[in-house]
Amino acid sequence: MIKGFIFDLDGVITDTAELHYQAWKKLADDMDWHFDRGVNEKLRGVSRMDSINIIKDHNKATVEEEKLAELAAMKNDIYVASLDTMTSEDYLPGARELLTHLRQEGFKVALGSASKNSSKVLKQLDARKYFDIIGDGNSVAKSKPEPDIFLFGAEQLELQPEECIVYEDAESGVDAAKAGGFHSVGIGPKERVGHADVYFETMREATLFSVKSHFGELF
Ligand code: B16
Ligand code: MG
DSSP, rough: OEEEEEOEEEEEOOHHHHHHHHHHHHHHHHTTOOOOHHHHHHHOOOOOHHHHHHHHHTTTTOOOOHHHHHHHHHHHHHHHGGGGGTTOOOTTTTTTHHHHHHHTTOEEEEEEEETTTTHHHHHHTTTTOSEEEOOTTOOSSSSSSSSHHHHHHHHHHTTTTEEEEEESSSSSHHHHHHHHHHHEEEEEEEHHHSSSSEEEETTTTOOOOHHHHHHHGGO
């Protein structure tokens, strides 16, 4: 039986991809590195340090580990400052409605994000109240596609993976959910999340009604 839901943050609850893009772009420009929206797509759901390594490798650059961490911190300062512009109007369409519905129906809800800035994002959105448990980049060491962040969420909710549905917009996030034995809902195009148990183009379609219809007897 499904008793809980675990949500990714960026790309599922809200769209911070543009803010991440602007911050990485500023850093890349300062470094004289090439960076565009195509490369940014590869950073979806990927941790901060893995992201900077992807950008560095894309530019065939050599940077010492310590300097790389410094650059990632610079990008983070730009990104965190840009979150000040985010408000409770910045949910992806359908996300707040779904979270409200899950609260009304008494499901347990956790966050399962790779971001170390989830508390600020949730604060800006006024979304903390929808989650029983927060799992984010500060909760576990191994990032997606390892299942650790979702296993952390399930454990904290006191549920088994097979009692939870994970919502994810990243390929590596769906991989992580499957590796952990969770049911999965992909948000986005087939090429990216078509390997989830069910996928929807946007959160607007991924209502509790649609998910119940798909998973049927599990509810
Ligand atoms: P931070 P998610 C991910 O969040 C983003 O999709 C990814 O682009 C970002 O690099 C990562 O968080 C780390 O974020 O730098 O804030 O720690 O999709 O897992 O909610
Ligand atoms: Mg995401």
